[in-house]
Amino acid sequence: MPELPEVEHVCRNLQKLVVGKTIGCVEVRLPRIICYPSIQEFCAQLQGLTIQGVRRRGKYLIFSIPPFELISHLRMEGQYRLAISEEEQPHTHVVFHFTDGTELRYRDVRQFGTMHLTDRPENYPIGLQTLGPEPFDESLNASYFLQIAGRRKLSVKALLLQQDVIAGIGNIYADEALFLAGIHPAASCWQLKKKDWQRLLVSVREILQMAIEAGGSTIRSYADGYGRHGGFQIQLQVYQREGQPCQHCGREIVKIRLAGRGTHFCPKCQKIPRVQSDSQSVQRRKEA
Template sequence: MPELPEVETVRRGLAELVNGDTIVDVQVTLPRIIRYPSVTEFVDRASGRTIRGIGRRGKYLLFDLAPYTLVSHLRMEGQYRVVPTGEPVALHSHVIFRLASGRDLRYRDVRQFGTMDLLLPDESWPSGLRALGPEPFDPSLTPAALRRSLAKRTAPVKAVLLDQTVIAGLGNIYVDEALFLSGIHPLEPANRIGPKRLIRLLAAVRDVLGRAIDAGGSSIRTYQDGYGRHGGFQIQLNVYGRTGEPCCQCGREIQRIRIGGRGTHYCPHCQRPGRTSRVAAKPEREVGR
């Protein structure tokens, strides 16, 4: 699933490509992508609207079609491409916005899990969007604020950081990388991580996300931005996807376990549990379901 760096990269590319363009018509070939309103009303609302800007909240894209907002979640493999209207339509292109500039903004989704909502400010927005925690770079997200969020969370820190109500936009790749950089074992109970290590953790989250955004995200599977370009951060990954390879810091083998159903990568030497924690895991063992 695209995480914050990938969604932010898509947002920036689309903003360069379609800001100020006007939607002439919309073609929807897979109705279930449109969650709200009906497909007919969705087409009516969007047609004739100018794209005034594109924002992001967590992993959601927010298209400003004043007075409406198009809320788009890419889910597993959703992609946007901007192409000339006459270009052949690729398979699995489920929503096509015809633009006044003679181009199409096409949404393609092989897995068909993505969603779109076209909403007025007073209409009910997706519950996942309403429940999001602070953005990782929000100045209000201080180590002290993070500590308060984790104070009663006894689950493994890896699982807690994937909870979008704690920090918006984090996913499997970047949580693994941030925990490695901060030297925190992924199975540590979240509420056992002290102030000094929380300072390191928050700094690591911001460092990893910042570098990933600069690199255009990580193309682990099928991710592309609005220009059709792949990301480049995958070559900088320290632990994610490197099971059995030597750690870049100590040379020990990177291990993989499962926490809450998610593959989790870490170095058992560089990410030792804190003195007040007791964790143990074997490679490929399922933990914390």
């Protein structure tokens, strides 16, 4: 947390709140948040510059502050909030003081967030450089997943969490998309047919779009640039509903551990595909 919908919502808020504002100075209260360059360079290089835009890539926020780009990863609980200078907020680690008297404050209770300031792509954080395609990328299709998955015994849930395969999906929306697609999270990638991948991709896009429109999901502490909580958590079908009845069939939601993450699913609505013989798998790949 936050995942793509939350970061997208924060991005859209920041586009309204800070684009066009000029930075008077920067105050860094927790040095380890700044990964590149040095604290002194970070503060000096931003002074007097104007924020021209904000965009999202995967779970990263990218501020366009010519000639630089400020790359921010919120990690577990990072938050941005626009405030006036008289206000004080706990766990504030970086403050961008604007010339109009307002401040953009970065708060992070867990202190896992990062910031990189650079004018060269080679200095981007590795995680950003290696991101896979965006879920809404028109070039993303079932054939891409078939090629990536191959005969891997990796579970489909684990694959969805790999940011170099598809960007922005985390634990919440992987569980929800798999439920909507009717695919068991522990199913091996090689077991899925092209039609399964197509159905899953449609479900991923539908779930993410719904979550974006709802302002994201507030499971613990997520809030947008206005301090508002998300609303999609009330629409969750399986995530964190262990022991509760499935809203489709009434069967009890189960929680297991996959790829080191708690994974929620309905054992009736999401069944593992029947294991195919090697010859059937070869034929399937030829047909794809």
